[in-house]
Structure formats: structure tokens, C-alpha cells
Amino acid sequence: MEQKSEPLLEVKDLELIFSSDFGDRTVTDHISFHVNAGETLGIVGESGCGKSVTSLAIMGLLARNGRVNAGSIVLRSRRKPEGKDLLRLTRRELDEVRGRDISMIFQDALASLNPVFSIGNQVVEAVCAHQTMDRREAAARAEELLRRVGLPDPEAAMRKYPFQLSGGMRQRVMIAMALAGKPELLIADEATTALDVTIQAQIMRMIRDIRREMQMSMLLITHDIGLIAEMSDRVIVMYAGQIVEEADVYELFRNPLHPYTRLLIAATPGMYDAPDRKLAAIPGTVPENYTDIIGCRFADRCPYVTTECVKPQENREFSPGHSARCHLAAQIPAADTGAGAAGQTQPTEGVFAARASHQGASAWRDS
Amino acid sequence: MSSSEKNVLLSVKELKKYYPVPNPSLRPQPKRFVRAVDGVSFALREGETLGLVGESGCGKSTVGRLLVGIEQPTEGTVEYRGRSLADRKSCERKHIRTELQMIFQDPYAALNPRKHVYDILSAPMLYHGLADRSNAGQKVDELLEQVGLPKNAKERYPHEFSGGQRQRIVIAKALSLNPKVIICDEPVSALDNSIQAQVLNLLRDLQRERGLSYLYIAHGLGTVHYVSHRVAVMYLGRIVEVADVEEIFRRPLHPYAQMLISSVPVADPTKRDRPVVIPPGEVPSAMDIPSGCRFHDRCPYADDRCRREEPELRAALPAQAEADAVAAGQRGAGERFAAGAVLHETACWHAEQIEAKTMGQTAAERSAEW
Numbered sequence: 001m002e003q004k005s006e007p008l009l010e011v012k013d014l015e016l017i018f019s020s021d022f023g024d025r026t027v028t029d030h031i032s033f034h035v036n037a038g039e040t041l042g043i044v045g046e047s048g049c050g051k052s053v054t055s056l057a058i059m060g061l062l063a064r065n066g067r068v069n070a071g072s073i074v075l076r077s078r079r080k081p082e083g084k085d086l087l088r089l090t091r092r093e094l095d096e097v098r099g100r101d102i103s104m105i106f107q108d109a110l111a112s113l114n115p116v117f118s119i120g121n122q123v124v125e126a127v128c129a130h131q132t133m134d135r136r137e138a139a140a141r142a143e144e145l146l147r148r149v150g151l152p153d154p155e156a157a158m159r160k161y162p163f164q165l166s167g168g169m170r171q172r173v174m175i176a177m178a179l180a181g182k183p184e185l186l187i188a189d190e191a192t193t194a195l196d197v198t199i200q201a202q203i204m205r206m207i208r209d210i211r212r213e214m215q216m217s218m219l220l221i222t223h224d225i226g227l228i229a230e231m232s233d234r235v236i237v238m239y240a241g242q243i244v245e246e247a248d249v250y251e252l253f254r255n256p257l258h259p260y261t262r263l264l265i266a267a268t269p270g271m272y273d274a275p276d277r278k279l280a281a282i283p284g285t286v287p288e289n290y291t292d293i294i295g296c297r298f299a300d301r302c303p304y305v306t307t308e309c310v311k312p313q314e315n316r317e318f319s320p321g322h323s324a325r326c327h328l329a330a331q332i333p334a335a336d337t338g339a340g341a342a343g344q345t346q347p348t349e350g351v352f353a354a355r356a357s358h359q360g361a362s363a364w365r366d367s
Numbered sequence: 368m369s370s371s372e373k374n375v376l377l378s379v380k381e382l383k384k385y386y387p388v389p390n391p392s393l394r395p396q397p398k399r400f401v402r403a404v405d406g407v408s409f410a411l412r413e414g415e416t417l418g419l420v421g422e423s424g425c426g427k428s429t430v431g432r433l434l435v436g437i438e439q440p441t442e443g444t445v446e447y448r449g450r451s452l453a454d455r456k457s458c459e460r461k462h463i464r465t466e467l468q469m470i471f472q473d474p475y476a477a478l479n480p481r482k483h484v485y486d487i488l489s490a491p492m493l494y495h496g497l498a499d500r501s502n503a504g505q506k507v508d509e510l511l512e513q514v515g516l517p518k519n520a521k522e523r524y525p526h527e528f529s530g531g532q533r534q535r536i537v538i539a540k541a542l543s544l545n546p547k548v549i550i551c552d553e554p555v556s557a558l559d560n561s562i563q564a565q566v567l568n569l570l571r572d573l574q575r576e577r578g579l580s581y582l583y584i585a586h587g588l589g590t591v592h593y594v595s596h597r598v599a600v601m602y603l604g605r606i607v608e609v610a611d612v613e614e615i616f617r618r619p620l621h622p623y624a625q626m627l628i629s630s631v632p633v634a635d636p637t638k639r640d641r642p643v644v645i646p647p648g649e650v651p652s653a654m655d656i657p658s659g660c661r662f663h664d665r666c667p668y669a670d671d672r673c674r675r676e677e678p679e680l681r682a683a684l685p686a687q688a689e690a691d692a693v694a695a696g697q698r699g700a701g702e703r704f705a706a707g708a709v710l711h712e713t714a715c716w717h718a719e720q721i722e723a724k725t726m727g728q729t730a731a732e733r734s735a736e737w
Contacts, residue, residue: 046561047559152648169649196423196586196650197630197631197632198422198626198627198630198645199422199649200630200632201629201630201632201643201645204632205643223559224632225560226589226631226632226634228634229633229634229635229636229638230632230633230636230639249636250636250637253634253637265634267560267561268560268564268589269590270589270592270633270635271588271589271592271616271628272616272633273592275613277593278568279567279568281561281564281565281568282561282564285529285531285562286559301561
């Protein structure tokens, strides 16, 4: 807390390159962001926007054909408050960081657990990885962790194997293992995407409580803007390998600046929308070879596109803590957040009538 | 009721599908079954979208598969235009099959990778005699235009398209036989957010143009709200609540429906502190369904009766406030229910009492959300 200006994790100008038979591809283009101590930073974007590889780069888990071409990832942990660049650590030093300073949970818990070892075995291993304790102590600690993540009857669960647990239970085990080293930063990469909403709600609630209790920071990576709205303090929106917008979560949903963010929010249906709401469909698809695009990468799908957009766009700060990569961002009226915001209130009776007559054009097309 | 019954296209009565569980041991054991669908009844009217929601394993996809004949029901009937499918002759069934089409979740698996889009779209029409060699090309062009794909798409292979475009091809394939009903099984779950909206809008536009009926099976409640006129919530093989779409999201009565709806993340950070009820534990196995109300072991309101007797779907009473207004003789009060304009059925013994008890809380929640 005393070093409020110094973020826990600071990623600067990160450029990731994946090489294949068809040549090199830059998948993230000079990404910079930071995670403050105790906060949850949400990264939202569609598949292929580079949000997952960024988290893998932080953990040093890039696939063999991926490499960091430029940039730095500085972690200022409690053990080393002066900070260290994770990209310059040796393998052994990195092992010290992983699990103890930073932990990660993935989408597919079944693939992350070893099928031939019991749950107890694997959690005990995670507990012992960073602490020296005897077997019995470790087992007790493992059981305590499993109880903390809400596994019913943890004693029996210790003797079970991954295939004997449901998806939600496996994810709880993964979280218990991630918490074993009392990390300062937890990276959750689509951790609840494969789960049902009620289980997702259970697990997210549990993570939120544990985070408060352990004063842990979190990097929440997801494509679900509902989850972002529920969980995060600050948000980064990624599109085609770039950060297009960064803001406080309340600010982002109240006043999205980048056209992509506006449309993404306007394209997401909610349960409490007005019956006559028409979703703003974003035309086209994410460009495939986006590295070749010099100007704005969203330009070909953007309803506000101008001739200026072919020039490279910079991330500009529009208000403290709120930046967007769009030269038009301030000019588009704030109320113009697509079709969604206009129709967010007032339930109407005659659902059928309203549905039948919903008109094609959405708000932003009219303007 | 009579006017609505007239338009019923598809009606499902006490549909059951049990899958036998193989006995792994050599010793004979009593046969066990997975009761995937365990007594489901509903009707789908002309031009209507019925949303079928529930968590994985609740049987919603099995219901869809039973309707188009991919699976045969263990018990119960599927009636199309008033007559059971099982009673019809096979040639008649072949014709009905053109009117009942299905869209699957995975557009990658639903298209033959070795065929041109032209072949994929024309084959069903040629088989059913809706086109011949001379006009198939023109019909394929029309279909592609309807789903918003360029004409040259027909000379390409499925792998050349993105996920959203492939789902459009799947929709075109379903449309090729001029169906009346389309069963949509998670049609947008595999797609990115920005593409979802395109496909959902396409489905809605097609419904308006062609008067299609949809059974929209999905777990994403936001998309269900967007396309559906009525919504049925399934839990462990049964429908626990059916209501008009605005009614069910505004006033879910069955405890499970309440919890399911309140678990969904809302894309508005100002609502993150709303009261949320999350069901404890997990869905029990469909092999071992609890007695009585199948939700009772996770329900905070359960009593002895819930453990003993299984509640059937029944018409829900109007909200207390509405009933009070009727009693006080206020003008216009109760009209929604009296005229049968709002349909709301629930399978819970205590739905109204629970609502009355938790009224203060839900009212606060409601005012915040509306």
C-alpha cells in the first residue's frame, strides 16, 4: 500500500512474435499495461486478439515457436519490492516466481490436472513446491485449501482422481493449487468459460472473497463483458493484437470511447434489455493478417471510419486513466454507444407487438 | 386459449427419453437409466420462438433431437400439426422432415468439408424434389442472398469461411427446404460476441420474413431474451417454469429459475452489488434423481411436501401487488392475467409464498434493474 505509485506488475511495449512455416507474425503490438496491488484488471477481447498469449508471456509459458521480441514485464513483489524483469530471469528464478508470486488458472482444468495422480497428491505437491514442510503438515494444508475453495468433503476428495470430479470441482482444485503458494497475482484465463452460469457464479464469488482475504491482485482474461462488469476494477479492451481502450470499469461502461468498445457493448444482449432493442451487429470479421495494417485495425468494420483512419493510431488519454486508440473517440457523442444504451430501460407490455415490429436500423446507423 | 391452440404447430406431450446405463460387471444388476428427458410437455405456435434454457445435462438438447427424429422417445408423443409423428406413414414423415429443420452449435462439424457450398445447399432440395438440376443454381443463389453471403460462396469449401459465415451456411441449409419450424441448438455459443449479434439478427429477420417458428435451445440467457417470445426453464429433465419472456425475467417464480437468472453476469458494473442468490452445490446425476421436487435438495425453501410429491406445471397466481389491486377494484388491474395475455406456469408448490416472503428484497432488486 505504501508504494501506491508503483504497480505490482508492469508490462511495457510487449511485442510477441510467433514464427511458422509462413514466416513470422507479430501477435501483440507493443502492449503496455499495469496491475496495481490489490486490484482486478480485466482484459476483454475476442478470440485471437492476443489476450491469452499476453498472459502466457507473463508466466513464461509461450509455446516453442513464440518469442518476446521487445518489451519488459516488471514484477514488484513483496519479496523483491525493487522489481525484476520476468523476461530476464533464468529458468530457476522463474520457477521461484511461478506459483509463489504469480499463479495462473486455465479454462480446461481437466487438461491441467494429471490424470494418474490423486487430487491430494497434486495439491500436496503444489503446497510443497515453495515451502519446506513434512508430508503430514502439507496434507493438512492441502485439505484446508480444498475446504477454502468450497470442495465438499475435502478429505474424501483428496483420495479421488480428476476424472471422478465434475468440471466445477476440478476448477476448484486448480484454484486451490494456484493459491497454495500464496501468490500476489492470480491470472485467470477464461477460467469459468466452460462452466455453467450457476457454477461460474459460485466460483467467481469464492475468488472474490479469497482475493480480499489474501489481498491478492488478479488479471481476469475473458471474452465475456458481463463477467468483466461484475469482477474487475479496471479494464483493458484488446482488438487484433492491440490495446484499443483502457479505463476504470464504471467509466468504461458509462462512457466507452473506442468504436469497437461501443459496438461490443451494444452487440451484447442482456436479460433486462427493452423488448424492442436491436443488437448492433459489427459487420465483417476480425482481419486475419492484422500485422500488415498500418492504420486503425478496426477501420474496415467501423461505422465512423474516415480517411484519417488509415494513419497509425496512438493510444491517447482522454481523461485521467481513460485512454483509447482512436482519433475520433472524443468527437463521437458520448450518448452514441450504439443501439444498446438507448433501449436499456423500461419494460414494455405487448412484447409480441414490439418484437414483431422491431425496426432494422440501430441508433448509430441513423446518425 | 382457443385462438392460440389453433396456431399450435408442434406439441410435445409427456416426452421421455431414458438411456440405459451399461452394466460394467459380470454379475447381473437391475437395469439403470439416465433419465435425460423425464416428462416434458410444451407447445410451439406459429411464428413464435420458444427459448429452452437450462444448465448442461438438463436434457434441453435431447428434447431438440427428439423433435426432429434424431432420437426416438422412450415415452410420450411429438405431434406436428395435431398428429403424432410416430403414427404417420414413412412417406409422410419424409415430407414433415422438410418442415422441421435443425441448426447445430458447431458449424465446423455440421458441414461436409469435402463438398462445395453449392452441393451442401442443393442436395437436400434435389432429394426432396424442391428443385431440379436446371433451377438449383438459382435457388442456391437466393438462399445465399437471404443469409447475407456473396454469390461466389457456392464455389467454395466450408473451410474457407469463418465461424460466423459457416453458421450462415448452416442456416441456409436449414432454410433450403422451406421449413416451418427450426430447432436451434446453441446456434451462437461457438461464435465471438460481435458475430453472435449478426447471426441473432439474421434469425430474427428470417422469422419475420418467413413466419418461422423457432425452438431456441441455449444456456446464454442474454441471447434467449433477445430472440424468444416465451421461455421454458429446464432442470434435470423437466420444465420447471414457462412464461412470456419479459414475465420470466422480471418475475421468476421457481426457486431454480430465480437462481439461474440471478447467476448470470450483467454487463453493467453499477448493478454488481444487486442481491444475488446462487444455488448451493451442483446438479445431481440424471441417473439418481431426487424424490419429490427434483430441486428440493438444493432449495432453501424446501419442506416435507417438496421431498415427497413432485410438483407439476401449473398456472402461477398473479403477483400479490396485482391481486391486491384487483381486490381493491382498481381500474385496469389484473387485466394482464384476466385476459390470459400473460402466460406463466411454474412447477413449485410454494412459488407464490416464496415470492411474498422475499418480496421486499425482490422489489428492491427490481426497481434497481428496471
